[in-house]
Amino acid sequence: MEYRYGRRYYQSAVSPEPPEKSGKEVMSKGSSGMEVILASLENTRDVPTTLNILYILSELLTVGRGRRVGVFVSKGGTGILFQILIGASKELPPSEELMLQLHSLLAKVGPKDRKFGVKARLSGALNVTVNLTKQNLQNTKLLLPCLQVLRVYSTNSVNAISLGKNGVVEIMFKIVSPYSKKNTSLLKVALDALGALLKSKTNARRAVDGGHVHILLALYQDWHRNDTRHRHMLIRKGLLVCLRNITNIKLGRKAFIDADGMRILYNSSTECLPVRTLDPLINTSSLIMRKCFPKNRLPLPTIKSAFHYQLPHIPAAGPVAQLYSQPPGGRKILQLCDRPLKKVDDVVDESDNEETDADTENDTENEEDEKDQNTANDDIETDLNKLHPKKNPGRPFEELRVYERFFLELSEDFQGYNFESSKSASTTSSSFSSSRIATQQKDSPPAGSISSHSCSPLTPLELDTIHLTKDQEAHIPSPDTQQEGALNSGQGGRGLKQDGSPVNATRHIQSPLLLGGIATRRVEGGSGSNLGSECGSEDTALLLPLHDPDLYVEMVKGTHSVPQYAEVAYPDYFGHVPPTFREPLQERVYGVQRSKIFQDIERLIHPNDIVDKVVYDLDIPSCPVVEDDGESLKFNSQFESGNLRKAVQVRKYEYDLVLNSDINSNHYHQWFYFEVSGMRVGATYRFNIINSEKSNSQFNYGTDICYYKNHFARSSIAAGGQKGKSYYTMTFSTSFSHKDDVCYFAYHYPYTYSTLKMHLSKLEAYRTPHIYLRQDVLCETLGGNSCPLLTITAMPESNSNDHICQFRNRPLIFLSARVHPGETNASWVMKGTLEFLMGSSPLAGSLRESYIFKIVPMLNPDGVVNGNHRCSLSGEDLNRQWQNPNLELHPTIYHTKSLLQYLAHIQRAPLVYCDYHGHSRKKNVFMYGCSVKETVWQSNISATSSDLQEDLGYRALPKILSQIAPAFSMGSCSFVVERSKESTARVVVWREIGVQRSYTMESTLCGCDQGKYKLKTGGSD
């Protein structure tokens, strides 16, 4: 009766106008309509009036897209509702209608009130709703709003625990089971509430203890079987969400496995696959199965690198020191003390993990990028003192004087040259024969001749004043290649030299060599050491002018690797010919990741398919161990830059691969390079690199390749102290079209140290009488390899005082590359740079006449030789050692920095410094530079205008590049100085040497999505 009366009253009061309009009036700006209503509600003591006001509110809040609910909440409406609720609960029995209306309203405003959960708990409303629910389990009309309110309560984690204690988890289970299609809306709300409650570990444990994992799985199966027309997807999803949250705890995962959850979810998901609308079910199932897949250790005796290099001394702190403080590992030491190394690899299913929020059903596509953005601000250098370049050479000149020998061009006087005879020789300057080089070398001046010229320094040329037209007449023989005078890093007995290692280049080849699935060239027949000249060295010479297979083998003989490699990989032997077509830029293809993950789960579902046979293992001295029964592929990576530690045949055509970590390290797995043979023609093989570490990767793009988190646990040591991290699988499939083939797979086109030596040697052939090219050995590396230093400029026109002065006063441009061994593209870009600078184009000539180029083409030869991804032999990232490089541990950095310090001392700091890198995720080519202004702008620090005085020159070079180089993207450049980068070449050369134009140049490992080189996207079907 009261209800009807109220309804009528309300209708008569507003009936002349449509309710919508009057509602607007009540809510309009300046109107205190809502306040009036709430005040009346608060002050009303009798149930009928309260109900009337609640009806009005209910109508009012139903329209208006939630904006009104916002006003209601902001005016304190929620609190008033809770007050009334508490008051009403004290009446015995409480008014059912009042309870119904109150809960309906609370259910409506709850999701819009961020403090809802706290308000409910503090007011004591939780218990009122819980008791009401318990008393009305059969009263659907009242039960529904109660469950809706409980659902909102439960999203607050403190409430969830308290509700669990009060038996709400059990109540929800009672409501959702057994299977019944009656009252599905109630069921849906109960499942949502239950899902929220189970986010609490205590509740999840309660559910496991109550045997509910089994019940949930049975229910899920019932719904799966009976919901044939897929009308109740949300209920099925709700059940999965409950399972997902329970399996966040270890106990839950165990219960799930014990209840045969893997098989149940696998089978149901497989049946859902054809129905696209059921994707949410498949994705959540997949997430649960991945989580519950028993965590494993990597199949290794230790995660420390398989190869160990004895350092002259151990750094005091840092990753290497940490590694050394652990029990010994690595192949060599293992042979001495043969005991398991548990402490290094303390990995089991160690966590009740909470990563589900980040690791949602959707692929973690932008995880890393987001992380980058989040940390970017914390990482900005805010110390103005550090932002201002010091130009402090830091070392006494006496110590630096020794580097004078690398700058002969600054004192050269060319008095011994016959400029006339070199002019006459110019007629044949276009042919590059080795005999010609030999004659030139005889004409070379004595090294280090002392200058008698006195030159006043010229103004350095600006970048944009490069003259394109120049007199081409002066042809002068060039100085000799100088291989002596390398700076020794100081230590004596490095026991790892190898002399005249037997190089195996006599293998029989019949099929095309494959690199990353692309046929690089086809080689028919032929064997023996003259293989290179026999099979197509002519087109090799044409396509790869700097390549020479025989010379390559010679170079390999002088290269020193820790594992003492004695083989040569065919792709490096024959040279890398790029594909004639442009590969499309791959797109992320729907369902690829899922199907690969399902194949992984099938390992548990169909254990009979599992072969589990180790076919390659560096940790076993007799590796490789595979017998040739034709049932397994043969693997090999024991050649320069090779990186494969172990291969396990999992199923007939599937292999798990483990990459070696960088030497003296226990992580950095990304670069790979290995050989496969013994394949069956036509079969599709799947390869899984199971110890990748990056959370996202370009490998997620494509149909045959994908990347996902796997079930191999990472020890906290290898994960930088974080517990419960997993490795990632990079998986790809391929089939082979030729019998008895030898195929190679690599992260990117390899570029070995021996390749560099070969290219540098062949570069001599580009020398003309115009070109001044000098090759020095800067120093020896820890591993006994020499670090080349190149000087390229133009010869002076004559030995007249003016010409010699112009020659000596050319500004210097300092380039370096390949500090990170895995970024092989940096070497290919460097090769292009060298070819260009040595080339015959007018622009190259003009550059040589304007500048002196000093180039360290490979800052980390040891890392490259040994197949590292990031580090040198000391297990450290050399591009984090520039602030304080150690003479013994980081000789290449120490001496390169010294060269720059020397230049700063003699007031000849380079105009430009640029270090070449490769970027694994971003497209195009771009630069990082250093600017005080742009760093300050990005941070909150206050700076005076004098602090911000800065020449804008640092932007000129990237700007010019963006205008003339189609691959260059100005938009990707950054000029912010980050704290985490303070010991990189770019920042140290800027800050300490005072080079304003100091850059890191990043080239994409994937491709371009702009300009002339823009790749078509494709690959999706």
Ligand SMILES: [Zn+2]
């Ligand atoms: Zn790099």
